[in-house]
Amino acid sequence: MENYIAVSIFESLSSGVRLDIFRLLIKKGFDGMVAGEIATSLNIPPTNLSFHLKALTQNRLLTVEQEGRFQRYRANIQLMSDLIAYLSEECCNGHPEHCLET
Amino acid sequence: MENYIAVSIFESLSSGVRLDIFRLLIKKGFDGMVAGEIATSLNIPPTNLSFHLKALTQNRLLTVEQEGRFQRYRANIQLMSDLIAYLSEECCNGHPEHCLET
DNA sequence: TCATTATTTCAATAATTGTTGAATAGTTGT
């Protein structure tokens, strides 16, 4: 993974609101959630939620699919997996023993 | 790991400058580097470097130790290890198969 | 002690990011 991609992921998750959105969608798995459900669930005003969903989607943390008049959002689990691999390399540089865990 | 800790780590690494600093110090391992070496190595003005070192240190990504008139900084590898564990849980929530990798 | 070196703090400013209500665009069911 390129460093600038990693930075964009860190930016995406560097807000408590966005981390909450992402964690919620991870829990929902392939079902995902439509925007209104997320807004209700996390009690975020629609305009503000849109702002954060856009940021997350642009940085590929989320995917979005139109479903009638709804927009269904899903977490990009693969990207998280790639991030973990990136961090493991960074973290283990010269110290592999620290990263062999559960 | 508490969510607010994870957010603080993401904030710390959400700047290209700070990610460069952290990656550089990870490479150096226990030796670490004194502030001036980091400034020279990454070509960052001292005041600006201080600003970012302070942010990283406050969020526990780095440790700092005085050494004569130098300040020696080291990466907190254990925290990265904890972050990887946190992400693995978040990422694998209901989808463990995605996170079993190298 | 005094000049030198290393780093941080301060103050000013620039740049970016977050929040909100109103307006807009697209979709559905009647």
Next chain:
DNA sequence: ACAACTATTCAACAATTATTGAAATAATGA
């Protein structure tokens, strides 16, 4: 076509974060 519904964009503003040079702090060595 029209009313109701979902979500986004827009514009204004608030809040936070980043950058810089000058000054301050602290340690060293002559």
